Amino acid sequence: MKTPNSRPVVLCMSGHDPSGGAGLQADIEALLAQGCHAAPTVTALTVQDTVNVSDFRVLDSDWVLAQARAVIADMPVAAVKLGMLGSVGMVENVLEVMSQLPGVPLVCDPVLRAGGGGSLGKDDVGFAMRERLFAVSTIATPNLPEARILAELPQGSSDECAEKLLPFIEHLLITGGHGDEAEVHNRLYCRDGSRHTFTCARLPGSYHGSGCTLASTLAGRLALGEELVSAVKSALDYTWRTLRDAEQPGHGQYVPRRL
Ligand code: PLP
Numbered sequence: 001m002k003t004p005n006s007r008p009v010v011l012c013m014s015g016h017d018p019s020g021g022a023g024l025q026a027d028i029e030a031l032l033a034q035g036c037h038a039a040p041t042v043t044a045l046t047v048q049d050t051v052n053v054s055d056f057r058v059l060d061s062d063w064v065l066a067q068a069r070a071v072i073a074d075m076p077v078a079a080v081k082l083g084m085l086g087s088v089g090m091v092e093n094v095l096e097v098m099s100q101l102p103g104v105p106l107v108c109d110p111v112l113r114a115g116g117g118g119s120l121g122k123d124d125v126g127f128a129m130r131e132r133l134f135a136v137s138t139i140a141t142p143n144l145p146e147a148r149i150l151a152e153l154p155q156g157s158s159d160e161c162a163e164k165l166l167p168f169i170e171h172l173l174i175t176g177g178h179g180d181e182a183e184v185h186n187r188l189y190c191r192d193g194s195r196h197t198f199t200c201a202r203l204p205g206s207y208h209g210s211g212c213t214l215a216s217t218l219a220g221r222l223a224l225g226e227e228l229v230s231a232v233k234s235a236l237d238y239t240w241r242t243l244r245d246a247e248q249p250g251h252g253q254y255v256p257r258r259l
Contacts, residue, residue, distance in 0.1 A: 007035055007036055007037045008036050008037065008078035008079070008220070008223035008224055009036070009037045009039055009071075009075045009076060009077050009078055009223070010027075010031050010036050010037070010038055010039065010077070010078065010079045010080070010081055010216070010219050010220055010223050011039045011041060011068065011071055011072070011077045011079075011080045011081070011097075011101075012024060012027040012028075012031075012038055012039065012040045012041065012080075012081045012082075012083065012216065012219075013041045013043050013064070013068065013080070013081070013082050013083070013085070013090075013093075013094060013097070014027055014040070014041075014042075014043060014081070014082070014083030014084055014111075014212065015042070015043055015044035015045065015046050015056065015083060015084035015086060015111075015120065016042055016044070016045050016046060017046055017048055017209070018046070018047070018048065018049075019048055019049050019050050019208065019249075019250065019255075020249075020255070021050055021115075021208035021209040021249075021253070021255035021256075022114070022115065022208050022209035022211075022212045023046065023083060023084060023209070023212060024038075024040040024042065024083070026209040026212035026213050026216065026256070026258070027040060027081060027083065027212055027216040028040060029213075029258035029259050030212070030213045030216040030217045030220065030238075030242075030258050031216050031217075031219075031220045032258075032259060033217075033238070033258050033259050034217055034220035034221060034224065034238075035220075035224065036078075036220040036223055036224065037075075038216075039071045039075060039077070041064060041067040041068045041071065042059060042064070042067065043058065043059060043064055043083075043084060043085055043086055043090055043093075044056050044057060044058045044059060044084055044085075044086040044090075044120075045057050045059070046084070046114075046120065048114055048116075048118070049250055049251070049252060050115075050208050050248075050249065050250040050251065050252030050253045050255065051116050051250070051251060051252035051253070052114055052115075052116030052117065052118045052252070053114035053116065053118035053119075053120060054118070056084075056086060056120060058085075058086040058087045058089075058090060061089060061090075061092075061093050064090065064093045065093055065096060065097070068093075068097045069097075069100075072097070072100050072101065077101055077104055078104065078105075078222075078223035078224075079104060079105045079106070079107065079219040079220070079222045079223035080097070080098065080101060080104055080105070080106045080107070080219065081106075081107045081109070081215055081216050081218075081219035082094060082106065082107065082108045082109060082133070082137075082215075083109050083111050083212055083215065083216075084111040084120050084121065085111070085121060085125055085129070086120065086121045086125065087121065087125060088124055088125055088128045090125075091125065091128040091129060091132050091133055092132075094133060095132060095133065095136065098136050105138040105219070105222040105223070106133075106136060106137045106138050107137070107138060107139055107140075107141065107215050107216075107218050107219040107222065108129060108133055108134065108137040108139070108140040108141070108169075108215075109140070109141050109142075109211055109212065109214075109215035110126050110129050110130075110140055110141075110142050110146050110150060111146075111211065111212075112125065112126050112146060112149060113145070113146075114208075115206065115207065115208040115209070115210075115252075115253050116208075116252065116253070123149055126146070126149050126150050127150070129150070130150050130165065130168050131168070134165070134168040134169035135168065135169070137169055137170075138170065138171060138222065138228070139169070139170070139171035139172065139173060139218065139228065139232075140165075140169050140171075140172055140173070141173045141175065141211065141214055141215045141218065142161075142172075142173075142174055142175070143174070143175045143176075143177060143178050143211060144158055144161070144174055144175070144176060144178055144179065145178050147161040147162070147165065147172075147174045148161055150165060151164040151165050152164075158174045158176065158185075158187050159187075161174060162174060162187070162189040166189055166191050169191070170190070170191045171188065171189070171190050171191070171228060172188070172189045173186065173187070173188050173189075173218075173232055174186070174187050174189070175211070175214065177202075177207075177210060180202075181202065182201070182202055183199050183200070183201060183202060184199065184200050184201070184202050185197055185198075185199050186198045186199075186200070186236055188229065188232050196229055196232070198232070198233060198236050200236065200240050203240075203243050203244055203246075205246070205253070205254045206253045206254065207243055207246060207253055207254050207255070207256060208252065208253035208254065208255050209255060209256055210239060210242075210243060210256055213238075213239050213242055213256050213258060214235055214236065214239040215235075217234070217235040217238050217239060218231055218232060218235035221234050221235055239256070242256035242257050242258045243256055245257040
């Protein structure tokens with residue numbers, strides 16, 4: 001008889017990236033590396049390489065909900081990770097899925113742009129996430145450019161964006177990788193007023209899939225039962241190592257080495 005599989009299941013609702021650097025493949029690899037089982041529900045297909053995205057197509061609601069329902073009926077979901085949603089309608093699908101998973105931690109990576117800057121959804125998708133999804137999320141993990149869009153503060157500092165966004169969400173991790181200081185400051189803001197800054201050395205180059213790697217790892221650490229601040233630190237440390245060891249498989253950005 002087979003021994004029961006005890007790895008926690010993380011339901012990922014994200015897009016597919018055919019380059020394999022970001023999206024669901026990043027989620028699967030990062031979760032495997034944490035000792036979790038990834039259950040990937042496809043929200044969107046994209047056409048992209050490691051340079052940029054040229055097109056994307058969002059799946060019909062019926063298809064997205066059917067995928068997620070099949071997983072939920074079959075497996076005990078220990079955490080949910082959101083990546084590219086692609087449309088405002090997909091935000092409603094996620095709410096429907098979360099209504100079937102009360103109390104399950106939800107990590108929301110508000111993906112609006114590919115690493116090369118191309119759009120993976122209108123800013124309205126971000127605003128719908130803020131208005132509708134943040135209330136049911138444990139934490140959101142925007143980088144500073146994403147936080148500025150969500151907060152509607154185009155020049156805002158991390159602190160200013162957090163002040164605007166914290167009324168919507170309990171925990172917010174604003175990453176600093178897109179700046180140019182020698183050190184990267186990643187800031188965790190909690191609605192109870194506590195704050196934590198995690199500083200790491202800036203690595204040279206630009207990366208494809210770093211945000212997906214971070215958010216999936218964090219969902220995995222929460223699924224394993226790690227407490228939130230510790231899980232954030234574990235996820236940042238692991239992601240940094242995947243960037244340090246990154247490879248350049250194509251002509252564009254580096255891809256994190258997750259396994
Ligand atoms: N999700 C999908 C499907 C993507 O294609 C991308 C980027 O291209 C992302 C998420 C975000 O990638 P990153 O982790 O580099 O922000």
